[in-house]
Amino acid sequence: QVQLQESGPRLVKPSQTLSLTCSVSGASISSGAYYWSWLRQHPGKGLEWIGYIYNSGSTYYNPSLKSRVTISADASKRQFSLKVSSVTAADTAVYYCARGRRPDYVPYWGQGTLVTVSS
């Protein structure tokens, strides 16, 4: 059974870079068979897809965030990562990592981690 666990700083200062890592157990990131995703949810609000990495290298990003977002994978560590640069308070959210066999929907989610942007 695949398990996903987000980790990283819970508090980030404005203008800095938010960095999160998703540790994967029960599946291989390098197998090329899955889409490894990041999504977020602003407090009390709906869901926003950030992007995903596929086949250990191909990435797809939400155009609204593309200029500030990088998703990468480290198969040897069974991890994939999210970086969001130049953060503002609007980037305060619960961040989820997730996995799917297809790019169309998201069957498996981590528990999520709240990241607050504040000085």
Place this chain on the structure above:
Amino acid sequence: EIVLTQSPATLSLSPGERATLSCRASQSVSSYLAWYQQKPGQAPRLLIYDVSNRATGIPARFSGSGSGTDFTLTISSLEPEDFAVYYCQQRSNWLLTFGGGTKVEIK
């Protein structure tokens, strides 16, 4: 970008009643339409994918239907554990977008 509009925002029903949730797209959506359930403090849970296919382990009381721009999630008889927020989601041009959600609350 395809915008998904869910209605109603809140649905107040009693256990045992039928729930009908609507998701309308700003333009025609392919078959890549999914529904999720989210409870407070938890990650979303996939219920339905490809408009009408139940995800693994989802009870038969959940069903999805629709085409084009209008889609529906139906819960045939509400169980106590079904009171939650429900989101629809679509994919087009390598962009996933979600609706704003419908909260199903106990009347």
